[in-house]
Amino acid sequence: MTAASPRTTTANLGTNGQGGFVAGFPLTIDLNSFVGDQFFTVPQDPGAVVPAAVTRVEVTVQSLTIEFTDSETSAVDPESIELRVDDALVSFLLEQALPRTLVTYVPDPPFAAGSSHTFAITAEDDTGQPVGRTGEFTLPESLLPTGSLPGPEGAAGQWGLRQILGS
Secondary structure (H helix, E strand, O other), X not given: OOOOOOOXXXXXXXXXXXXXXXXXXXXXXXXXXXXXXXXXXXOXXXXXXXOOEEEEEEEOOOOEEEEEEOOOOOOEOHHHOEEEEOOEEEOOEXXXXXXXXXXXXXXXXXOOOOOEEEEEEEEEEOOOOEEEEEEEEEOOOOOOOOOOOOOOOOEOOEOOOOOOOOO
């Protein structure tokens, strides 16, 4: 019996199989063992610098938190970080627990429910390469009233009851 010759194809795969995952770096897949959805590890050039990256952005009415994650070949320089919210340079809290760097902006007053904002965070890594992200966010409308509720005031030994109707 003659062994089947290996069938291979070369493609640039996207995160959803649509292409462009590794620009200019062909990936060879053995179609004899390819079945359904697969995850592939793409070999890296041993001398390539994998940059640090912004890996998380979290927004609440009380804060905007942005997380940088260092790679094995690149670390964020905390002294180079700048944060702009609505085009204004703002101060922030910095917390480092390598390989992560957290940048937290606490607005005063807090962001209003339903308000929209932009942000831009820029930094450099220890090789001088830029690292950052820009974006915009809209906070959800509040489901409950945020001001005082109408109704009777309580007193010693007497409850004051307030109801939220039509919410």
